[in-house]
């Protein structure tokens with residue numbers, strides 16, 4: 001499967017996620033600069049990586065969400081192409097209106113950088129099929145704006161429709177209902193604050209994130 005990684009000025013997890021995708025697919029992803037207006041032909045999945053796009057000015061992800069390439073990402077998502085946004089990528093996707101809610105400043109106003117335990121809340125998604133529902137995994141987090149907010153009706157809908165993919169086992173950043181990752185209505189867009197691409201090989205300390213990329217490959221293939 002061919003994949004694409006979107007690169008903004010200030011992205012810093014673009015190469016990490018490219019490595020994770022290459023390990024899963026056997027093919028090097030296309031790195032797509034933010035000024036592009038089209039994705040390469042035949043892209044089967046898109047990653048919006050972590051980092052500090054445009055220096056996190058205004059709000060994390062707010063400027064990146066309005067960059068030219070995001071129209072192409074939205075078009076691809078519209079056609080059913082899976083889109084994975086990690087950390088700053090999740091922020092970009094909410095700012096672009098592709099996912100509901102917002103990522104606010106962490107409740108304790110600190111930058112949280114550590115391993116966190118997550119529960120797989122829904123294992124029946126394009127991204128989580130290689131996990132068991134209720135399984136606990138450990139991914140690293142590194143963010144100051146990971147405090148997921150949405151109004152109660154939206155949160156009820158997300159939970160009712162199985163669109164919470166991952167939850168924090170213990171509070172990390174003040175996120176509503178311990179939400180760490182959510183899906184769009186169609187289930188082809190996942191936004192996730194923790195970094196699965198930083199846990200894909202033994203040298204990372206654990207490889208719990210690997211199955212996310214392998215599951216995605218399997219789902220698309």
Ligand SMILES: NC(=O)CC[C@H](N)C(=O)O
Nearest residue numbers: 050051087088143144145
């Ligand atoms: N690792 C990241 O992607 C960080 C995202 C964003 N810059 C924040 O700190 O919240």
